[in-house]
Amino acid sequence: MSNLRFGAGIWHFATYVDRYATDGYGDSRSILDAIELAGKVDDLSVVDLNYPFFGGDFTNEQVKTALEAQNLSVIGITPEIYTKVFRKGAFTNPDPGVRRLAHDLITEAADVVRYFGADYVKLWPGQDGWDYPFQVNHRRLWELSLEGLGQLAEENPDLKFVVEYKPREPRNHMSFDSVSRTLLGIEKIGLPNIGILLDFGHALYGGESPADSAQLAIDYGRLFGMDVNDNLRSWDDDMIAGTVHPIELMEFFHVLRSNNWEGVWQLDQFPFREDSVDAANMAIDFLKRIDAALNRLDVEELTAAQEAQDAVKANRLVQQALYGG
Amino acid sequence: MSNLRFGAGIWHFATYVDRYATDGYGDSRSILDAIELAGKVDDLSVVDLNYPFFGGDFTNEQVKTALEAQNLSVIGITPEIYTKVFRKGAFTNPDPGVRRLAHDLITEAADVVRYFGADYVKLWPGQDGWDYPFQVNHRRLWELSLEGLGQLAEENPDLKFVVEYKPREPRNHMSFDSVSRTLLGIEKIGLPNIGILLDFGHALYGGESPADSAQLAIDYGRLFGMDVNDNLRSWDDDMIAGTVHPIELMEFFHVLRSNNWEGVWQLDQFPFREDSVDAANMAIDFLKRIDAALNRLDVEELTAAQEAQDAVKANRLVQQALYGG
Amino acid sequence: MSNLRFGAGIWHFATYVDRYATDGYGDSRSILDAIELAGKVDDLSVVDLNYPFFGGDFTNEQVKTALEAQNLSVIGITPEIYTKVFRKGAFTNPDPGVRRLAHDLITEAADVVRYFGADYVKLWPGQDGWDYPFQVNHRRLWELSLEGLGQLAEENPDLKFVVEYKPREPRNHMSFDSVSRTLLGIEKIGLPNIGILLDFGHALYGGESPADSAQLAIDYGRLFGMDVNDNLRSWDDDMIAGTVHPIELMEFFHVLRSNNWEGVWQLDQFPFREDSVDAANMAIDFLKRIDAALNRLDVEELTAAQEAQDAVKANRLVQQALYGG
Amino acid sequence: MSNLRFGAGIWHFATYVDRYATDGYGDSRSILDAIELAGKVDDLSVVDLNYPFFGGDFTNEQVKTALEAQNLSVIGITPEIYTKVFRKGAFTNPDPGVRRLAHDLITEAADVVRYFGADYVKLWPGQDGWDYPFQVNHRRLWELSLEGLGQLAEENPDLKFVVEYKPREPRNHMSFDSVSRTLLGIEKIGLPNIGILLDFGHALYGGESPADSAQLAIDYGRLFGMDVNDNLRSWDDDMIAGTVHPIELMEFFHVLRSNNWEGVWQLDQFPFREDSVDAANMAIDFLKRIDAALNRLDVEELTAAQEAQDAVKANRLVQQALYGG
Incomplete structure (x- = not known):
């Protein structure tokens, strides 16, 4: 039971753009602004940080100082392998030069993990996949995914890498699309330091039972982290946890508890039109x-x-x- | 048969951002750049223009000159009632001041329609709706939608207004979500100058048969325009027309032809990772x-x-x- | 507050077959068996009866006696216009002879409504629609739907007719597919004695907010009845109410209460593998x-x-x- | 290229019931009737037979005679592990006695495979899974699935077993729900004689790219069979192949050909309202x-x-x- 620790992706406290509101859903914020907001949440212990740090040229030291001021520590670093240069993929980009860029960025992120004493490098290869029928050679694409991931895990045996799967978005289909596909890949690579970051909403939206997905990942010894949110089951809406699917959320945590899984209860929410501190507090209260x-x-x-x-x-x-x- | 005329939303030739690739899927372009690209498409006659004109401070005259250089004319003007200020709605924004802003922007757009001798003001109220259960008073929301739309149609009896419905995005649920809901609203308002702009992909994604939707709108005398694209039926992917659902696309055009519906065959595609001229040519060839x-x-x-x-x-x-x- | 009356479709207490378990999910039961089971539910006042009565040749009198023994009365009669002979449609069957059969069966059902002093004839035209692109002339199909329905309402002005819409199943697309389409049709017919039976799960599964659907039907004066259940949003699972979507169920009832809508809270559940009395009790308790x-x-x-x-x-x-x- | 051989599940030529048309979509037929109809298809070489043989007490010899009269041979035997007795599961039934029944029925089916010199026992555990949150212990359920399957493969090393996965139906969630989950299970068992029967429509409906699924199964050496049909991506509609998704169907066969996969192109269609011979001919022509x-x-x-x-x-x-x- 219940020495719960709560965490959040620092992007929870950023503002967002999308393809319509290209001027954003709020004034843009730097990672330092976001950390300050995170500090206002009643019960937050850790954060997951995007890398590079957004909104300015900040050093690790600056970020650390900001975190310490809010009593926050770092659970993971998320290299941004889904921005413009990676729009046709990071690990699976058709251009070997871009694949190298992805490798280098993640390698840098690994050092940031070491700097902060964080738990893992979090990889969410959202641009790795395809949009159209006939667009890719599916064997090749999957090989590239596993090679890229495996090489990094091999080069950094002191660190853990977690893969966050999702059915789709921004690519129309993501290569790491489900818990089973991801486990299949991880087992193929066969290294001990790769695991899954299970996003409750991604599982739900992918037609999985998040509780079942958690159990499966645990049974393979690969559940290295998790986060929660909610959605309407047809998209990764990243709504406030518990607002739509309380029962399946409870089943998810029941499975974690039954397996004595100990880890941080993290939030991965995108409060587009809500106050982000309110949204985090509400989720944690739930x-x-x-x-x-x-x-x-x-x-x-x-x-x-x-x-x-x-x-x-x-x-x-x-x-x-x-x-x- | 077949004096087909083809058109496109000018945004087809812009570049895009989304919530992940916040630095864009390509270098940003002004509306003048986009018009120049549109001119490179083999067989394009008309365009639908976002208003305000993006990428700079351009006058109507400048835009007209650019269009004439490419032999393009304007079919519609799409006021951007879905940007930051309208993130909680245009017609249905809880703030009456913002509702007024929407009204004023659309009124300006009406003048642009007049200036270009275009066919209609196109309204796509993508931020009008809700995200969460219990968030809105559903009666009030629908009333505001119809009041806002009706007032504009009444104030501009010389112009046509077309509503483009979509199930969702960016709001988790859009008020004008389907062909039937939109017709219900239009009939309630009861003015002759409001119709539907039927987006093939929105109908498909909403679980409609686009052919049936077209027939229904025609039978109410309300099919004022249409555009096409394609998707995987679970999101508004805005893919190249014909690449996934050729049969339903053919049925859609069969219904239009059977009803002697005469209008432009427009494209509403978002070629995030494709060359936009290629994507338009491919669609038109199909x-x-x-x-x-x-x-x-x-x-x-x-x-x-x-x-x-x-x-x-x-x-x-x-x-x-x-x-x- | 809360002089709640609860009801159920009598099929809740039948057993089922599907295309795989063709020998059924339990031993088959007659309508009299089902009524006896309904009587075992703690708090059930009314039932909706399929017509013809299933499982034997029973008279109205026999059924009435069975109901009285359980203190149950009849809220509606549901003519089975979706069995073998109607597999290509009831109102919209391509064979005018079958359309006539549908009309005659519903007319008989109207007399059964009168016999039992029930509130309405419930029409669920589950076979009216289409399966394939290009299969039907969409205008003609819709005309037939409205003609068939309108004629019956006209011939029986002393009775109410309620239409229960659903996106699909058993047809791949049902003609009465949504709240808006159904209202559009009802308003076109223009008779006062046609309304909607709103099934919470059908609305949810169709991507509607059931609360919004209820409000819209109420605002047109057409919400004549409702029933509840639950599902996973991708099919009409007819699960036990409240087990998956408690929040949206609560919003639905909040809207009914806010509008002073008074009617029976009915169950439309298919407990394939559950004890049907348990399943009803659990739902009513929730x-x-x-x-x-x-x-x-x-x-x-x-x-x-x-x-x-x-x-x-x-x-x-x-x-x-x-x-x- | 193209010494294509075509096959079909014999149920293609049966008639169906569902939960609404409980009196069926046509007069019921015995397996001998169905074989006679299969013989009328222009270009059919093999069939997959349900076991027990439906519609009467037929011996293997009678069925063989009927097949020979139509020049048909048997590719697989599908034991009916999804009927009433198995409504709560075959491999995963909570009752060990029922699990034993499933084992025995499949063992009998194995002998029928030997009798007909067929390629495989086909297992489609459609009732193995869950309906509700919290209904099952997910670890235990998956263990039971693998134990049951593994034991049979071990006991019958001379035969091949193929698993046909599907996201859901009749259970709200099937244990073997996707290509990746099924491969994960097969690899865990680790026997050479278990493979996948890839149903194009199941993959499509599950949000997979069927071409990608085929490639993945091939890369694990586990693609033992396949069949095709079509659907609207939201349910296992078992429509006529090619009528809705011709491009993805073509990509699927492109991948098979590129891998020199040699096997029968089978149909798994349910022509509820169509002539079954016509439906088969149309699919094969496509x-x-x-x-x-x-x-x-x-x-x-x-x-x-x-x-x-x-x-x-x-x-x-x-x-x-x-x-x-």
Whole structure:
């Protein structure tokens, strides 16, 4: 139970653009501004930082100072391998020069991980994939994905690399599209320092049961991190956790707890039109509700119900724990 | 048959950003650059222009000169009622001051329509809607949509207004989400100068049959314009027309032809990673294939097959016309 | 508040087949068996009956006696216009003889409504639509839908007819596919005795906000009935209400209450592998939770939050009411 | 090129029921009736047979005689592990007695494979999975899936077993839900005689690129069979192959050909409302079009385009090959 630690991607506190509101959903912020906002959240311990640091030329030291001022530490570094130069892929870019750029950027990010004593380099190869039928040689594309990832893990055996899969966006189809595909790739590479960062919303949107995805990754010894949010199951909406799918969120955390998985409960939300501190507080308050509900859950009875695959009995127990008597 | 005229949204020739590649999918271009590129397409007659003109402070005259140099005329003006200031809605913004801004911008756009002798003001209220359950009062939101639209149509009886519906994006749910909802709204307003701009991809993605949507809008006398593209049915991918769903595209044009609907065959594509002139040429070449296939289609036999709802016979006729003997 | 009356489609207590388990998900039951089971539910007042009565040759009197023994009355009669003979449509069948059969069956059902003093004839034209591109003439199909429906409403002015829309299944696309399309058709017919039976799950699965759909139907004076269940948003799973989407279910009932809509809270669930009495009890217990949560909801504050479209504030209020302090 | 052999699941020539048309979409047929119909298809060489044989008590000898009369041979046997008794799962049924029944039925089916000299036992565990959140222990469910499958492969080393994955239906989520999950399981078992039967429509509906799925299965040496059909990407509609997604179908066969994959081009269609012989002939005629188009495809140029991930160039080549000059 419940010495919960909460975290967030620092982008939670940035502002956003999209293809329509090209002038942004708010005034742009530097990573230092974002860190200051993160510090205003009631119960945040760690952050995941984009690299390069956005909004200015900041040194590691400057960022560290800003973090210390807010009592925040770093859980991971996310190299931005999905910007303009990587628009046709990072690991799988048709241009070997760009693939090299990706490798170099991630290698730099590895040093930033070391600097901050963070847990991992987080890789989200959102531009690696395809848009059209017939666009790519699928074997080649997958080989490039695994070669790029494997080489980095091999070159940095002191560090962990986590892959965050997602079905699509910005590419119409991402190479690392699902928990199973990602595990298949990781097992093929066969190195101990590559794992999965499981995003609850990506699993949900991909038609997975996030609880099942977590269990599978755990059973392969590959669940290195996770984050949560919510969506309408047809897109990566990155809404506030718990606002749409509280039951599946609770099942997700139930599986983590049952497996004694210990790690940070992170947020990966994009509050386009909301106050980002409010949005984080609301999510964390809800995660605490979930934690309290799990404390109330009659696990023995639930286990029996699941043994019988008795959906009615299982969900009655869940409702009792979540909503009260 | 087939004095086809082709058109495109001028944004087809711009470059794009999204929430990940915030530095863009290419170097940014002004509307004048885009017009020059549009002029390189083999067979383009008209364009739809965003307003305000992007990439600089250009006068109507400058834009007109640029268009004339490329032999292009203007079919519609699309006021940008979906940028930062409108991020919580244009017609339905909770702030009456912002609603007024939307009204004023559209009124300006109406004058631009007059200046260019264009066919219509195109309204795509992409930020009008909601993201979360319980976020809005649904009656009030719909009332605001219809009031805002109706007022403009009333104030500008010399012009046509077309509404382009879409299920979602950027809002998680758009108020004008479907052909039927939009017709319901238009009929409620009851003015003759409001119609629909039917985007093939929006209909497809919304689970409609675009052919059925076109027929319905025609039967209400409200199909004022259309554009095409393609997608994977789960998002507004704005891919090159014909690359994924050629059969439904052909059925769409079959319905237009059967109803003697005369209008421009427009493109609304976002070639994020493709050369925009190539992408336009490829689409137009495919539309000509469709047109030729429709010339070959045995309409009498098809009508008989449809009368019997004989899917096999109907699609055999279609395949013969499209793929040859 | 809360003189709630609960109802269910009598098929909730039948057993099912599908295209794989052609020998059924349980031993088959007659309508009398189903009524007996319905009587075992703790808090059920009314049922909707399929017509013809399934599982034997039963008279109205026999059914009435069975209902009285369980203290149940009849809210609606659902003529089975989706069986083998109607596999290519009821109102829109290409064979006029089959269209006539549909008309006659519904006319019989109208008499059964009169016999039981029920509220309405429920029409769910699940086979009216299309499967393939190019299969139908879309104008003709829609005309046939409205003619068939309109004729019946005209011939039976003493009765109400409710249409239950659904995006698809068993046809790949149903003609009455959405709330807006159905309202458009009803308004075109223009008779006062046709309304909508809004199925929460159909709206959800169709990408609608069920709360918005209810509001729209109410604003046209056409919300004659409703039922609830749950699903995974990609199919009409007819799961137990509240097990997946409690928040949207609560918003749905909030809208009904705000509009002083008074009617029965009905269940349309298909407990394929569950005990049907358990499944009904569980759903009704959850609906009572929702009702209690609505009693606790600070409507004034919520109204203010919605006026500002403040999703965070609105959902905090909802969470407080639903989950407690 | 093109000594194509075509096959079909014998259920293609049966009739169907679903949860609404419980009296069926046509008069029921025995497997002997279905074989006779299969014989009427112009170009069919092999069939996949459900086991037990449907519609009567038929011996292997009777079925063999019927097949010989139509010049058909057997490619696979599909034990019906998804009927009433297995409604809560075959391999994963909570009742060990039912798991034993599944094992025994499949073992019988293995003998039928031997009798007919067929290629494989086909396993489609459509009832193995879950419907509700919290219903199952996900680890246990997956273990049971692999144990059941592995034991059979071990006990029958002379035979091949193929698993046909599908995202869902009839269970709301199937355990073998995707190409990657299935490969992960097969590799975990580690036996040489388990492979994948790749259903084009299941891959498409699951958000996969069927071409990519085929490549992946081939690269693991596990593509033991395939079948085709079409759908609207949101359900396993089992429509006639080529009617909706010709381009992706062509890409799928392009990948098979590029890998020198040799096997039967099978149909898995459910012509609910169509003549089944017509539907098979139409699909096979289209597959021949695809084959001819692949003959015309400039593979060298396509390879270059794919190397550059040039979607426009690649798809121009495809369109030329498919639609002509």
